[in-house]
Structures are given as C-alpha cells and as structure tokens.
Amino acid sequence: MGASIIPFIVFTVLWGGIGGVLPIIVPKGPNRGIIQVILMLTGACCWLFWLCCYIAQMNPLIGPKIERDAILIMARQWGNPIQ
Structure with missing residues (x-):
C-alpha cells in the first residue's frame, strides 16, 4: 500500500481551513484572540x-x-492444499 496524494490534499485543505481561515472570520469580542x-x-x-x-x-x-489449523482449512478451501 502506498501513499495517495488525494487524501493528503483533502485533509490538508480541511484542517488548513479550520486553522487558517476560521480564525480570520471570528467576530470581534473580548475572547477573540483566545478563540483564534x-x-x-x-x-x-x-x-x-x-x-x-x-x-x-x-x-x-x-x-x-x-492459527495453524485455520491456515490449513483456508488453503484446502481455496484449492491450494498444503502438504
């Protein structure tokens, strides 16, 4: 399994929006800095x-x-019996 660029971009944009865009649109108030x-x-x-x-x-x-027994059963069912 390798890395895919699409999830990286999607989640970077999502969390970048929360951490970069939302602090800009916080309404003015006494706790604005803390909320940002x-x-x-x-x-x-x-x-x-x-x-x-x-x-x-x-x-x-x-x-x-x-377990060993489970491996033997799976191999037999899949048509590759282990000798």
Whole structure:
C-alpha cells in the first residue's frame, strides 16, 4: 500500500481551513484572540494526528496471527492444499 496524494490534499485543505481561515472570520469580542489560538491549535494538532495515523498504515508493524489449523482449512478451501 502506498501513499495517495488525494487524501493528503483533502485533509490538508480541511484542517488548513479550520486553522487558517476560521480564525480570520471570528467576530470581534473580548475572547477573540483566545478563540483564534484555539482554532489554529486545533487545526494543527488534528492535521498532525491524522498525518501520523495515515503514515502508520503504510507499513504496519503487526500482521494477522492465524492459527495453524485455520491456515490449513483456508488453503484446502481455496484449492491450494498444503502438504
């Protein structure tokens, strides 16, 4: 499995919009600065979390553990009996 550019672009635009565009349109008020920082940190942290999860799926460290009997049954059913 390799990386695809489409999910990377879609999620970068999504979280970039939350962290880059939404802080600009926050209405004026006493907590405007705090809300802007919250939106920027949310966009950055969520994008980074998504990126780490996406990259981790490209080369999984753990594979399925199948018992010997199950492997023999599957091989027989699929027409490749193990000797």
